[in-house]
Amino acid sequence: MRDEGNDERRKKLQEQEEQLKRRMADVKHKIAVISGKGGVGKSLTTVNLAVALASHGHTHSVGILDADIHGPCVPKMLGIRGQQITPYRGGVSLAIGPLGIKVMSMDFLMEKDESPVVWRGPLKMHAIRQFLSESNWGRLDYLLIDLPPGTGDEPLSVLQLLPDMDGVVVVTIPSEVSQIVVKKAITFARMLKIPVIGVIENMSGFVCPKCGAETEIFNVGGGQKVAKDLDVPFLGKIPLDSRICDDSDKGMPFIVHHSDSPAARAFMEIVARIEEWLASHRQVVPSVRGSESKSA
């Protein structure tokens, strides 16, 4: 049943996975941002977490893999759409965002906004493997991975390709409908033996900018409840704020451009909790980063 074409493909795949291992050995922390339902603020969390980490002494040492093949939003939210991805040193160069954040996204490979990527799972797996193995990530302190919603091909591919992930950050909105789905995402991470860093509750209440009255548009407390039910850390709540959407549309991370807003303050507390978690869970950080120290 084996033929030369198959052998060739198998060899190529093996080379690619070895390259992926080599590249990933230069990355200190790998964190995936996941959710159950879409539209809960995964990309928003990824982008602002990247900016926060970069600004905490990791300029030019944070990378983002936008693993949402069908709906990549990271470049738009960082204001770097249209940057060119070009061949460089046996791989491809990455787009560079604020504070030297390195970004790989399907968005850079599309000619037009309206062009959809009509791919089934195997092609998406292939693309993600290429994004990880052929991008010149260089030495990174943090690689954040923005995963599409659900527990299907893309999350599975990423989490299987990167077995030494630090953990996942889970984003949800407070509604009961979302709670059901986010529980599945947490169980999914556990099945793959990836630690859950914690749950973020986004879109948690809205304060009217005119009268100050608070409305629980998508309810409040659902993220906290899920964290308690499934015994994982709760990282914090981010309130709804029209400036967040505005900033995302303009490509300006809200934690920088509205750093005094309640949402930004809440977010920075979440970042501190994530940093604490990382510090306590990866105590033996190799001083010389290399494949030997990582594969141990």
Added chain:
Amino acid sequence: MRDEGNDERRKKLQEQEEQLKRRMADVKHKIAVISGKGGVGKSLTTVNLAVALASHGHTHSVGILDADIHGPCVPKMLGIRGQQITPYRGGVSLAIGPLGIKVMSMDFLMEKDESPVVWRGPLKMHAIRQFLSESNWGRLDYLLIDLPPGTGDEPLSVLQLLPDMDGVVVVTIPSEVSQIVVKKAITFARMLKIPVIGVIENMSGFVCPKCGAETEIFNVGGGQKVAKDLDVPFLGKIPLDSRICDDSDKGMPFIVHHSDSPAARAFMEIVARIEEWLASHRQVVPSVRGSESKSA
């Protein structure tokens, strides 16, 4: 390369597709609800559209296929979680919601809330084919299909399995980030030669229940802009309203339980536009429904 196992599988597949054709011949209108990004209100739209159509003289003649394998929300939103799906007349019986709406969803097949469906594309395609071919849909005036976000395996499977679809309803939120992704969904439908019934702009502005001030939390007008840019009908805007989330969590369609709210009134106008569109685009409705009249 052919072996008996393959022949067997091919035969089974063919039988299944013939059964699917027979079942679908008894369905007058098939409408898919799609989006680019997740979390924009696809399931909300599907559920409320189903209730509106059922209440307009189509009791017991509306069905919903919840094609979101990883994050099925339709049963929760209709208050029918936990109903039993049982073998019945060479297929499976369906869950029954308000006004006799027939529902098939992965949710009915899961033992626990937190159990994820960790499936790659081919298995999902298989499940969707089964949902369509083995469910006892019976005679329906409308089958609504709630598709997961994106332009990958599930939307592709459904739209390829049902080539004689009336059209797709596209849901978006107004943000620019969402606009980019929803354009891809519209182009996707066009590539598959499925008519676009129109675009719904959900989460369009929020009116403070205390002071009446309007805040554009996710901006306003983005859906309208996409519709204009891509020359497809605009169906209307639905404002944010905390009662919508509450009703969804309680399994009560908001157009019934808060029928006097601005959101419900906006939604009913959208339903009227969809009904108009269907009336004008499918003028030759077969009086005797059968495979002959549909396959023409």
